[in-house]
Amino acid sequence: MSASTSRPLPARPPADDLPAGGSGAMFDHIAGRYDLLNRIISLGLDRRWRRQLVAALELKPGQRVLDLATGTADVVLEILRRQPRLEVVGLDPSPRMLAVARRKLARAGAAERVVLRRGRAEALPFEDASFDALSIAFGIRNVPDRPAALRQMARVVRPAGRVAILELGEPRVGVLTPLARWYVHRLVPAVGGWLSGAREYAYLEHSIAAFPPPGRFAELMARHGLEVLAVHALAFGACHLYVARPAAGVREEAR
Numbered sequence: 001m002s003a004s005t006s007r008p009l010p011a012r013p014p015a016d017d018l019p020a021g022g023s024g025a026m027f028d029h030i031a032g033r034y035d036l037l038n039r040i041i042s043l044g045l046d047r048r049w050r051r052q053l054v055a056a057l058e059l060k061p062g063q064r065v066l067d068l069a070t071g072t073a074d075v076v077l078e079i080l081r082r083q084p085r086l087e088v089v090g091l092d093p094s095p096r097m098l099a100v101a102r103r104k105l106a107r108a109g110a111a112e113r114v115v116l117r118r119g120r121a122e123a124l125p126f127e128d129a130s131f132d133a134l135s136i137a138f139g140i141r142n143v144p145d146r147p148a149a150l151r152q153m154a155r156v157v158r159p160a161g162r163v164a165i166l167e168l169g170e171p172r173v174g175v176l177t178p179l180a181r182w183y184v185h186r187l188v189p190a191v192g193g194w195l196s197g198a199r200e201y202a203y204l205e206h207s208i209a210a211f212p213p214p215g216r217f218a219e220l221m222a223r224h225g226l227e228v229l230a231v232h233a234l235a236f237g238a239c240h241l242y243v244a245r246p247a248a249g250v251r252e253e254a255r
């Protein structure tokens with residue numbers, strides 16, 4: 001998949017029920033270059049990580065899947081590659097990221113199979129237990145109220161369904177830690193800022209460094225309605241894949 005930069009993005013986001021400047025506002029500025037920057041900054045590893053995320057969902061034909069913080073739909077496309085006979089919903093607050101997603105889905109001939117909705121992970125407009133599986137890649141870091149989002153995930157996924165969360169973090173152990181830190185603190189903001197001309201990549205650096213270490217994030221998941229089944233460290237701990245399911249008896253609290 002490549003960046004969708006050829007056609008102009010809509011000048012103004014369509015009006016809808018979300019407040020202007022919501023938590024996806026920052027991504028509106030970089031939507032056109034997001035895919036290319038992602039590939040460069042992750043050294044191409046982002047695709048492999050998304051494949052691992054989707055594999056963890058253990059998808060079966062006919063299931064209904066929700067991809068939160070869907071952005072430019074890379075996870076949705078990976079889901080459909082792995083299991084074409086699914087109902088997929090992608091949700092994101094950024095109209096411009098969703099505009100890129102729509103174009104990519106149309107190009108892949110998948111537009112009919114996916115519903116894209118504007119919305120935030122903290123307030124999901126879906127019924128309880130209405131999905132078999134839920135994914136969120138590089139999104140939870142950007143969600144202002146993480147506990148609320150985790151409770152919503154536990155609410156909308158059926159009991160025994162799968163929740164898979166992929167997120168970057170600052171590597172804290174191992175011999176490559178100094179190199180990884182240099183990469184996050186020096187190279188990512190420099191390359192991101194240079195290529196996009198945007199301050200958003202300074203935010204990326206800070207948000208990666210500020211994201212809790214895997215043990216603490218897994219505890220947060222457990223406190224907010226998810227039973228953590230596995231935590232996988234990828235690329236020497238630069239990225240983690242958290243696999244979970246709704247914990248028994250939390251559905252009432254999540255409402």
Ligand SMILES: C[S@@+](CC[C@H](N)C(=O)[O-])C[C@H]1O[C@@H](n2cnc3c(N)ncnc32)[C@H](O)[C@@H]1O
Pocket residue numbers: 023024025027038068069070071072073074075091092093094097119120121122136137138139142143144
């Ligand atoms: C780094 S991008 C990840 C996009 C995509 N999942 C991927 O794998 O490339 C983060 C996305 O999170 C979205 N986002 C920000 N705040 C959010 C929120 N409160 N709820 C859901 N998504 C949010 C942004 O609009 C952006 O599209």
